[in-house]
Amino acid sequence: MATSPNVQRVPGAEGVEALHALVMNSLDDDQAVETVSIPLAGKSSIADYMVVASGRSTRQVASMAAKLAEKIKAEFGRSPRVEGLPTADWVLIDAGDVIVHLFRPEVRTFYNLERMWSFGETAGQA
Numbered sequence: 001m002a003t004s005p006n007v008q009r010v011p012g013a014e015g016v017e018a019l020h021a022l023v024m025n026s027l028d029d030d031q032a033v034e035t036v037s038i039p040l041a042g043k044s045s046i047a048d049y050m051v052v053a054s055g056r057s058t059r060q061v062a063s064m065a066a067k068l069a070e071k072i073k074a075e076f077g078r079s080p081r082v083e084g085l086p087t088a089d090w091v092l093i094d095a096g097d098v099i100v101h102l103f104r105p106e107v108r109t110f111y112n113l114e115r116m117w118s119f120g121e122t123a124g125q126a
Contacts, residue, residue, distance in 0.1 A: 016048045016097045019076065023098050026071050027053050030064045033105070038117050047099045052113050054105045055088075061102045062088035068100065069093060 020037070027035050032053035041048040055061035065085055072095050073079050080095040089107045093100040101113055 015076075019072070019095060019098050020049050020051075022071060022075055023049075023051055023068065023095070023100055026068045027051070027064060027100075030055075030060070030067060032064060032102070034108075036114050038114065040117070048097045049099070050113075050117055051098060051100045052103070052108070053100070054103050054108050056105075058088040058104060061091055061104060065091040065093055065100075065102050 024035065024037065032055060035051065035053040038050045038052070039048070040046065040050055053064075055064055062085055065082060065088070069080050069082050072093075076095075078096075080093050082091065082093050084091040088102075089104050090111070091102040093102070103111070
């Protein structure tokens, strides 16, 4: 999956780290479960980070996704691409340099993205 041409990348390493920190803090504030950040810089051109987290219900997943998209827009002045919000089993938020996957636990276990993207390393727990 390539980054959408509509989603701007954040210029500079400081911008990428600020975006990543905003994502991690927002998910922590919203009590996301088992948040994992996978560094992709130098390993994939789609983004610098992939963040995977779970919510306890579709309502929590949808709420976390909506709040995160609003915070990114407020802080960086651009709207990330959001997919999967109506059902909220798996919501993808493409913010350019950081891609976020929010799951219900059963769906996360089924797809096991961390294993696919860990590049033989242990994904970093947040």
